[in-house]
Amino acid sequence: MGQILCRHLLESQEFELVFGVDKDPTKYENQFPVFKNAYEFQGEIDLIIDFSHYSNLEALIEYATEKKVPTVIATTGLTENHMDLIKRAAKKIPLLYSPNMSLGINILNSILRQYSRVLSDGFDVEIVEKHHNKKIDAPSGTAYLLANTINQALDDSMEFNFGRVGTDCLRNENEIGIHTVRGGSISGEHTVIFAGEQEIIEIKHTALSKDLFAHDALRASKVLVKKPKGYYTMDDIYNL
Numbered sequence: 445m446g447q448i449l450c451r452h453l454l455e456s457q458e459f460e461l462v463f464g465v466d467k468d469p470t471k472y473e474n475q476f477p478v479f480k481n482a483y484e485f486q487g488e489i490d491l492i493i494d495f496s497h498y499s500n501l502e503a504l505i506e507y508a509t510e511k512k513v514p515t516v517i518a519t520t521g522l523t524e525n526h527m528d529l530i531k532r533a534a535k536k537i538p539l540l541y542s543p544n545m546s547l548g549i550n551i552l553n554s555i556l557r558q559y560s561r562v563l564s565d566g567f568d569v570e571i572v573e574k575h576h577n578k579k580i581d582a583p584s585g586t587a588y589l590l591a592n593t594i595n596q597a598l599d600d601s602m603e604f605n606f607g608r609v610g611t612d613c614l615r616n617e618n619e620i621g622i623h624t625v626r627g628g629s630i631s632g633e634h635t636v637i638f639a640g641e642q643e644i645i646e647i648k649h650t651a652l653s654k655d656l657f658a659h660d661a662l663r664a665s666k667v668l669v670k671k672p673k674g675y676y677t678m679d680d681i682y683n684l
């Protein structure tokens with residue numbers, strides 16, 4: 445994602461790519477500097493966009509808050525401790541966190557917020573996410589986002605059941621099943637299934653390429669840089 449984002453930045457008339465950060469900067473032959481540590485850069489920047497790895501989060505937040513730079517965090521696989529760190533940092537800088545930068549997924553999430561309560565009666569909820577065979581975290585950050593939205597709409601009454609398996613796992617009505625598929629080059633597919641006795645509703649989003657996430661991260665960044673310090677999600681960016 446880092447490389448795709450950099451291509452979008454280099455092609456953009458509205459952004460200037462100042463530097464990249466990677467734990468192994470020697471592997472790049474780029475048109476811009478790549479550092480192991482952001483502090484190696486002597487100068488000022490207006491925005492940070494992070495698609496990396498949870499192990500990078502602490503260093504990223506330290507730099508962003510010290511230098512007072514608006515920051516977009518797209519990395520997934522984060523724990524509750526990571527989220528606490530992010531929310532504390534957002535008291536000092538504008539900070540957008542979203543496990544899925546695409547407009548489409550965030551519209552889907554908004555539909556779930558609106559309709560999950562009415563669909564809770566008589567419908568079983570299952571989420572299936574599919575991604576490429578290089579993805580390290582499972583389930584996807586987006587699957588958690590969607591499951592949490594449904595759960596919140598149902599007053600936190602649901603339990604998450606991950607990848608049901610075995611001979612004694614009869615479904616109960618208060619569970620959201622969450623299932624992961626990994627293979628090939630799937631850019632990202634999320635399906636939310638509401639299965640009733642007489643009808644089934646499936647809401648599905650497919651990312652047709654990873655360019656989607658880079659494109660929409662830049663779109664969101666343009667909104668974030670004008671915001672005061674605070675914690676933002678895509679709902680705030682698009683007024684969903």
Ligand SMILES: NC(=O)C1=CN([C@@H]2O[C@H](COP(=O)(O)OP(=O)(O)OC[C@H]3O[C@@H](n4cnc5c(N)ncnc54)[C@H](OP(=O)(O)O)[C@@H]3O)[C@@H](O)[C@H]2O)C=CC1
Nearest residue numbers: 445466467495496497499500518519520542543544545657
């Ligand atoms: N919010 C969204 O819309 C989206 C989020 N993502 C998320 O973005 C993240 C990156 O995805 P993707 O690019 O596909 O993953 P990759 O595994 O391909 O890339 C991760 C990159 O981060 C680097 N890295 C690992 N640890 C550190 C560190 N401590 N400091 C600096 N760099 C580090 C890796 O370096 P090395 O190769 O040397 O290990 C690698 O270049 C994932 O969490 C993914 O889920 C992805 C797509 C969309």
Ligand SMILES: O=C(O)C1=N[C@H](C(=O)O)C[C@H](O)C1
Nearest residue numbers: 520543544579584585586632
């Ligand atoms: O790793 C990926 O590729 C993606 N990760 C995000 C996630 O975990 O939800 C978003 C997107 O689906 C692609």
